Structure formats: structure tokens, C-alpha cells
Amino acid sequence: MTEDLLQAGLAQTTLHPLNLRVRHAVGSIITLEDGSELIDFISGIGVSSFGHGNPLITQALKDQIDLHLHVMVYGEMRQASQDRAAKLLLSLLPDALDTVYFVNSGAEAVDGALKLARSSTGRQKILAVDGGYHGNTFGALTVSSNEARKAPFEPLIPGIEFLAWNNVQALDAIDHTIAAIIVETIQGDAGIRIPDQGWLLSLREKCNETGTLLILDEIQCGMGRTGRPFAFEHFDIEPDVLCLGKALGGGLPMGAFVSSKSRMKQLANAPALSHITTFGGHPLPCASAAAALQLLKDLDFQHTERCALRFEKIVSAHVLVKEVRRLGAYIAIELPDEEAVNYCVQHALTQGLLIYFFLSTPCAFRVAPPLTMDEATWVRATDILCQTLDACASSMR
Ligand SMILES: Cc1ncc(COP(=O)(O)O)c(C=O)c1O
Structure with a gap:
């Protein structure tokens, strides 16, 4: 074979x-x-x-193909498919998540979120959680927990530590030096591990107390998979940064990280082009995502x-x-x-x-x-x- x-x-x-x-x-x-x-x-x-x-998705793609494909690196030209996808996505999210950066994959969304956390807090340390899986670029791999999958590629990114999953006491490690903690709301690769609501509420509280960003990775568990549009809705918490991918693109390659305007504007000026990606926000995945998000609304x-x-x-x-x-x-x-x-x-x-x-x-x-x-x-x-x-x-x- x-x-x-x-x-x-x-x-x-x-x-x-x-x-x-x-x-x-x-x-x-x-x-x-x-x-x-x-x-x-x-x-x-x-x-x-x-x-x-899905006919809605394939029609959206055909319509977009007739208009245009790639015209310019992400961020330079206004494209209606990006506007449509952003508007629909943000309409499904809490008010504080009001700005989206479209990228090419889940792992790139995670890398973008980690960079955003460091640049917007001015802190370096990032925490992740045992059992988490966040992808295979160097950044995403570093915050993933399977040691055997990481060992051959070391050294990975410095400044990352792991906490025990679903353990309230372990949250004491979150202090004013931590930029962010990244967590899958429901762990996928760990075999669909569903945390206690109490742990997630304490995690949210601890992040609030210390100014640490809570990054929720819903690349796999978002987009309706768990019975609500986004998994965090089951737990009465909201993230500071949300990572999406997989079903977001309706079958085309796409990821996204979403946060507040005040944080996301860092990407434009500190330094300019903090995250730059040729095909991010490509019109085909965006057209497809807009259709997928409409389908999510109507599920x-x-x-x-x-x-x-x-x-x-x-x-x-x-x-x-x-x-x-x-x-x-x-x-x-x-x-x-x-x-x-x-x-x-x-x-x-x-x-x-x-x-x-x-x-x-x-x-x-x-x-x-x-x-x-x-x-x-x-x-x-x-x-x-x-x-x-x-x-x-x-x-x-
Ligand atoms: C929870 C989670 N995060 C991140 C990723 C990485 O996404 P991608 O494979 O699109 O880079 C995955 C992929 O399986 C995932 O399940």
C-alpha cells in the first residue's frame, strides 16, 4: 500500500x-x-x-470562481467573500470577540494566537494543558502535549509549560508573568475529554485576575460539533482568543483566530505585518466559510x-x-x-x-x-x- x-x-x-x-x-x-x-x-x-x-457550499464556490481567485496577499485588498465570512462568524460570537484574522490551517491559527498573546501582553511565558493537541507547526507542536511526537524535533519553542488537565489546584501556576494559557475546550486527540465546568470557570477567573489571555482551541470542537455553535457555550465562559479551523472552511483549507479589536490592532503596528500569510483569507475558502457559517446558523x-x-x-x-x-x-x-x-x-x-x-x-x-x-x-x-x-x-x- x-x-x-x-x-x-x-x-x-x-x-x-x-x-x-x-x-x-x-x-x-x-x-x-x-x-x-x-x-x-x-x-x-x-x-x-x-x-x-453541500449545494450551498458548492454554489458559493462556483460563484466565487467566476468572480476572482487570489488577487493580492492577505490584508491589502478588500474582498467581499472575506467581509461575508467575517460578518457571519462574528454574529455568532460574543461581543468581545469582534475581530477575525483568517489563515490557512488550524496550526497557523494557533501560531497566530500565541504570537498575539506575547505581543499584546508583553509577556513571554505561555501555558498549555496535558493531553492537548494543537497542530504540527513548531508553535502548535510545542503547546501540544504528546512528548513522543515532539522529541525528534527539539529544541522547540522556549517559555512553554504544561498544567494538569481539569485540576483546579494546578491553576495556581497562572500569575502576572503568564501571557496566555491555551486549552482545547473539549480535548479531541485525548479521546474526547470533557472537563468539569468548575475547572473552566476557575480558569477563566484566574486569567481575569492575572491579565492572562485565555486562548480556547475550538479547531475541532467548534462549528457545531458539540451540539452548540461553539463548545465554550456549554460552560458559561468566553475566551479572549478563539482558534478555529477544520469545518470552518466548509471543506476548503482555512483557519482563523478571533479576538478583540484592541488586541488585534497590535498585528498591524507592533511590528507592522506581525503575522503575514500570502493565502490567508483566500477568496475561495472565505466564500465557502460564509456558506458553512450560514449552514451552522440553520443547523x-x-x-x-x-x-x-x-x-x-x-x-x-x-x-x-x-x-x-x-x-x-x-x-x-x-x-x-x-x-x-x-x-x-x-x-x-x-x-x-x-x-x-x-x-x-x-x-x-x-x-x-x-x-x-x-x-x-x-x-x-x-x-x-x-x-x-x-x-x-x-x-x-
Ligand atoms: C484541536 C486541534 N487544534 C489544532 C489542530 C491543527 O489543525 P490543522 O491540522 O488544520 O493544522 C487540530 C487538528 O487536528 C486539532 O484537532
Whole structure:
């Protein structure tokens, strides 16, 4: 399989890529070149949340292609697609988050947010949290917690320390020397870890007391994934800086960091062009994001909750399942061991269902279907998964 990739001149990212050949994808279904169909139960890791080939998104892209593509490096020319995306995004956010910087990826959004924190506070130290995953540029990697993934690339960025997750006492480390703390509101790669509201409230309070910026990374858990437009809405807190990506671009590459005007103006004058990125705010992802944000506004969250709750009840009753962690359609299924997870991912594929691994949580697999998936497809996917779990249990006997 790997040789196949390399022979085509494509770099490999793992020794065992899925290497499926895609013909097209519509709604919740991916059709392969051999004509077989897969139910997409992971949305390309939380990207295709509004379904593949969503007509609103594809029409917005076609309209934009007819107008113009790249005209000038981000920030120099006013482009209507950027205005539309910004207006819709900010209309969904608290008043204090009134300015957005569009970039190319989640990791770039994190890097931009970290730079903003240092430059707007004049402080250097940044805290992150055990179990967090924030991406793979040097900045984003440094604030991610998986040591084995970082070690080969050291030295990373200085001035970063880690706190225990969901631990109120650990928050004592936040003082007037700390520029920011970056936290995934709900940790994705740690296997969908949902924190106590008390911890997040204390974190917010501690940041207020010390002038430390609270950066929430909602690159994976934002954009409707958890049953509300943004995950922080479940906890009665607001961030100082919000990082977005993945589903934001409606299937096109895009990230964003959002904060207040007073902070964001730093990027223009201290120094000028503090963060500069040729393709950030590209008109195609912006047109697509504007359509995605409209879809987010109109999402039927109750429908997804009904389907996901039924799924949770059935799957958590299976003898092989140790735990289901879920908020909205952001789901981890914990199995007894890594082998069982491998078996299930491979077996489900042969039955037409795409589920997938976590990077750092080997004994669980992820489920994150398009938020537009209809009930019949949820039911079919649940049936296939239960048969897969049955087959796995029998194979272990
Ligand atoms: C929570 C979180 N932050 C940041 C990132 C990095 O985003 P990207 O892969 O677009 O750089 C990811 C990607 O999985 C993520 O899940």
C-alpha cells in the first residue's frame, strides 16, 4: 500500500495509510473508484460537518470562481467573500470577540494566537494543558502535549509549560508573568475529554485576575460539533482568543483566530505585518466559510442530538465497549485495547463504514459524522458498528 503512494511520488504520513481511492463524495457517503460506498462517520476528522458536496457550499464556490481567485496577499485588498465570512462568524460570537484574522490551517491559527498573546501582553511565558493537541507547526507542536511526537524535533519553542488537565489546584501556576494559557475546550486527540465546568470557570477567573489571555482551541470542537455553535457555550465562559479551523472552511483549507479589536490592532503596528500569510483569507475558502457559517446558523441540533443519543445508548451497552464519551456528535468509543481498535477500524471499512483512530489515545476510536447525516444513515452506521463490535468480541474469544 505504502509503495503505491511512494511510486506515485506522494510522501507517506504513516506506514499503513488507508489508501482508498476516492471517486466522489455526496452528503454522508464517499464512493470509491471500484464503485463501493462508505458511510463517512468521521467527516475527514471533523471537517465535512455540513456533508460532502453541500449545494450551498458548492454554489458559493462556483460563484466565487467566476468572480476572482487570489488577487493580492492577505490584508491589502478588500474582498467581499472575506467581509461575508467575517460578518457571519462574528454574529455568532460574543461581543468581545469582534475581530477575525483568517489563515490557512488550524496550526497557523494557533501560531497566530500565541504570537498575539506575547505581543499584546508583553509577556513571554505561555501555558498549555496535558493531553492537548494543537497542530504540527513548531508553535502548535510545542503547546501540544504528546512528548513522543515532539522529541525528534527539539529544541522547540522556549517559555512553554504544561498544567494538569481539569485540576483546579494546578491553576495556581497562572500569575502576572503568564501571557496566555491555551486549552482545547473539549480535548479531541485525548479521546474526547470533557472537563468539569468548575475547572473552566476557575480558569477563566484566574486569567481575569492575572491579565492572562485565555486562548480556547475550538479547531475541532467548534462549528457545531458539540451540539452548540461553539463548545465554550456549554460552560458559561468566553475566551479572549478563539482558534478555529477544520469545518470552518466548509471543506476548503482555512483557519482563523478571533479576538478583540484592541488586541488585534497590535498585528498591524507592533511590528507592522506581525503575522503575514500570502493565502490567508483566500477568496475561495472565505466564500465557502460564509456558506458553512450560514449552514451552522440553520443547523437542526435537536436532530443530531436525537440520533447521537440513540447511538450512544446502543453502543455503550455493547459488552466490548468500556466507555462512550460524547458531547453532541463529538464521540470517542473506548475499547479494552489497541488491537480491538485496529480490528474494528479495519472490519468496519470492509462493511462500508469509516471510523478512525486518535493520534494519542490508542484504546479508543473516533466518531464524528457530518452534522447533516439523516436518521436512516445514523441507524445503518450504528448497525454496522454493532456487527463490527460483535465480530471483534468473537475474534478475542
Ligand atoms: C484541536 C486541534 N487544534 C489544532 C489542530 C491543527 O489543525 P490543522 O491540522 O488544520 O493544522 C487540530 C487538528 O487536528 C486539532 O484537532
